[in-house]
Amino acid sequence: MAARIRVLDESVINRIAAGEVVERPVSVVKELVENSIDAQAATIRVDIEAGGRKLIRVRDDGTGMSHDDAFLALERHTTSKLQTERDLVGIGTMGFRGEALASIAAVSKLRLVTNDGSDPAGTEIIIEGGVLRKAERVGMARGALLEVRNLFFNVPVRRKFLKGAQVEAGHIQEFVTKIALAFPSVGIVYAEDGKVKLETPAVNSTFERIHTMYSKEVRENLVEVNYSRGDARLRGYVARPPFARSDMRSVLTFVNGRSVRDRLVNSAVTRAFANLMERGRYPLAILFIEAPPDQVDVNVHPQKAEVRFVNTRGIFDLILDGVHEALTGAPFRPPPLPRESFSEKYVSIPARGFQYDATPEPPQSKVVGSPPMPVEPVVSEPFQLPDTILGAFSSLGILGSLPSSFLVLYNETELIIMDQHAAHERVLFDELICSEKEGRRIESQDLLIPKVLEYSPVEARALSAHLELLQNAGFGIEEFGDKEFVVKGVPTWLKESDVEAFFSELVTAMIDTGLRGDPHGMREELLRNVACAAAVKESKMMKPEEIRALLRRLDRIGTAEVCPHGRPLTVRFPLNEIRKKMGRKPRS
Numbered sequence: 001m002a003a004r005i006r007v008l009d010e011s012v013i014n015r016i017a018a019g020e021v022v023e024r025p026v027s028v029v030k031e032l033v034e035n036s037i038d039a040q041a042a043t044i045r046v047d048i049e050a051g052g053r054k055l056i057r058v059r060d061d062g063t064g065m066s067h068d069d070a071f072l073a074l075e076r077h078t079t080s081k082l083q084t085e086r087d088l089v090g091i092g093t094m095g096f097r098g099e100a101l102a103s104i105a106a107v108s109k110l111r112l113v114t115n116d117g118s119d120p121a122g123t124e125i126i127i128e129g130g131v132l133r134k135a136e137r138v139g140m141a142r143g144a145l146l147e148v149r150n151l152f153f154n155v156p157v158r159r160k161f162l163k164g165a166q167v168e169a170g171h172i173q174e175f176v177t178k179i180a181l182a183f184p185s186v187g188i189v190y191a192e193d194g195k196v197k198l199e200t201p202a203v204n205s206t207f208e209r210i211h212t213m214y215s216k217e218v219r220e221n222l223v224e225v226n227y228s229r230g231d232a233r234l235r236g237y238v239a240r241p242p243f244a245r246s247d248m249r250s251v252l253t254f255v256n257g258r259s260v261r262d263r264l265v266n267s268a269v270t271r272a273f274a275n276l277m278e279r280g281r282y283p284l285a286i287l288f289i290e291a292p293p294d295q296v297d298v299n300v301h302p303q304k305a306e307v308r309f310v311n312t313r314g315i316f317d318l319i320l321d322g323v324h325e326a327l328t329g330a331p332f333r334p335p336p337l338p339r340e341s342f343s344e345k346y347v348s349i350p351a352r353g354f355q356y357d358a359t360p361e362p363p364q365s366k367v368v369g370s371p372p373m374p375v376e377p378v379v380s381e382p383f384q385l386p387d388t389i390l391g392a393f394s395s396l397g398i399l400g401s402l403p404s405s406f407l408v409l410y411n412e413t414e415l416i417i418m419d420q421h422a423a424h425e426r427v428l429f430d431e432l433i434c435s436e437k438e439g440r441r442i443e444s445q446d447l448l449i450p451k452v453l454e455y456s457p458v459e460a461r462a463l464s465a466h467l468e469l470l471q472n473a474g475f476g477i478e479e480f481g482d483k484e485f486v487v488k489g490v491p492t493w494l495k496e497s498d499v500e501a502f503f504s505e506l507v508t509a510m511i512d513t514g515l516r517g518d519p520h521g522m523r524e525e526l527l528r529n530v531a532c533a534a535a536v537k538e539s540k541m542m543k544p545e546e547i548r549a550l551l552r553r554l555d556r557i558g559t560a561e562v563c564p565h566g567r568p569l570t571v572r573f574p575l576n577e578i579r580k581k582m583g584r585k586p587r588s
Contacts, residue, residue, distance in 0.1 A: 022103050025052025026171040031100035032146050036060035043187040051165030061143040064116040070123040074101050106130040109149040117142035129154045178259040184209035227322030234322035236287035241562040244281035254288045255307050268319035278566030393551040415573040421535050422563035429531035429564040430557040442474035444489040451487045451499050462510040469526050528564040
């Protein structure tokens with residue numbers, strides 16, 4: 001019988017390899033630009049035509065290649081970046097496999113012109129579909145020029161699956177933008193069909209590069225991230241909520257300078273924003289993770305777009321705590337603080353658990369409060385301000401209330417409208433999160449008559465999976481058959497008449513958010529619903545002392561100015577703008 005197993009032709013092998021490395025035009029740009037970065041280029045120019053189908057040209061002023069190295073670079077598995085197997089552990093360069101140029105040359109018409117400066121003349125090599133067509137000496141300054149024409153001309157199936165020119169060009173510009181952010185010391189020019197789309201001169205810092213690439217609106221909303229954990233560091237910038245985008249493309253993450261799409265990284269970023277942003281909205285973040293090269297495996301994806309970390313939990317916590325600290329002033333999991341270190345006293349109003357501050361009004365406020373009520377201590381809270389210090393909220397003057405739950409406040413430069421429900425919801429949620437992290441169970445009160453709740457099989461399964469979370473949140477709830485549950489106790493803030501409505505909303509949220517497999521996400525979703533149900537309602541007119549207490553509590557938690565669902569707490573009107581509209585001169 002004739003042998004059925006045979007060795008593939010070299011040309012077939014190259015095309016198979018190209019299929020893994022060269023997915024679309026942006027793959028070519030990525031490989032060529034990363035080679036320029038590794039060659040220590042100070043300037044890089046990228047030109048494309050027809051979305052990269054017709055032409056991709058990358059020119060740099062890096063180290064270039066000698067005549068012999070130019071030929072070797074076009075062979076498969078040839079590289080200057082690795083020598084032994086040991087070098088695979090701790091890769092510090094952008095490229096390392098030695099497949100890119102050979103793969104690109106196998107599916108295009110490639111022209112390479114390069115010189116390393118050791119010879120007056122450079123080298124020009126032209127390859128079509130993996131076949132050498134031309135090689136000669138030419139005039140060339142130190143650096144490299146690579147032109148890729150008619151990509152996939154000999155692989156019509158792959159070419160057929162490419163998107164339109166605008167779509168492919170969009171992917172390329174997105175990649176060039178990421179490279180520009182990752183390497184601010186490199187000057188980069190990007191042009192489509194002869195028109196320059198991005199031109200960023202070399203600068204000294206990431207912030208300077210952001211300043212040249214992003215709008216004033218974005219820049220004014222950014223806060224710096226600079227956080228370390230062990231031998232890993234997180235730096236970069238995130239936009240303050242409620243500034244947001246419609247998809248995850250606004251989250252740009254880099255590991256040791258390499259732009260990556262990593263589920264662990266994205267999950268940590270979105271989790272840090274989980275209680276600060278509206279559902280369906282995504283943060284704007286530009287984050288750089290720096291870790292020892294031997295703690296990061298970049299050799300897990302043909303296009304080097306994914307990485308693996310040795311210490312996945314440590315990296316997750318690094319991102320989560322770093323971003324959260326930048327946004328709120330403290331890590332995501334602040335350590336428990338001694339109860340005796342907090343001397344603040346609160347008034348407890350039984351109706352819905354809303355606690356009001358008995359501290360006298362600040363001197364600048366013209367509102368006279370009611371006589372102080374009896375006070376009782378509460379458990380420790382994070383981010384407390386000393387009594388003698390007025391924070392950003394507690395220093396505000398109070399003018400009164402508008403219909404539909406809006407408070408009217410002011411400072412020396414602004415008139416401020418605050419959503420009282422959103423503000424109270426924010427306070428309660430952060431206090432619940434603190435209690436949960438410190439391992440304290442929320443106080444519960446028994447019902448005179450236990451309530452039996454019945455649900456569909458799907459609803460019952462969702463609720464059953466999170467009974468422990470509910471019990472820690474102050475609910476005395478147990479299973480009472482296949483589809484029934486008995487509620488014997490509720491947190492002190494929940495009225496008995498609200499039990500059925502509350503659980504109906506909560507079970508719906510459990511199913512709708514799809515978080516049944518994520519206990520951390522479900523816990524926070526539960527606490528969001530708890531806070532929303534407990535917060536002062538729109539119909540309630542708050543007294544001056546109640547407003548003052550709310551403002552002080554906002555300062556104590558040190559939160560971002562959004563509710564747990566991402567809605568803003570305040571809208572601000574500059575007094576100078578009001579003066580203009582009233583025909584008066586602005587004050588300096």
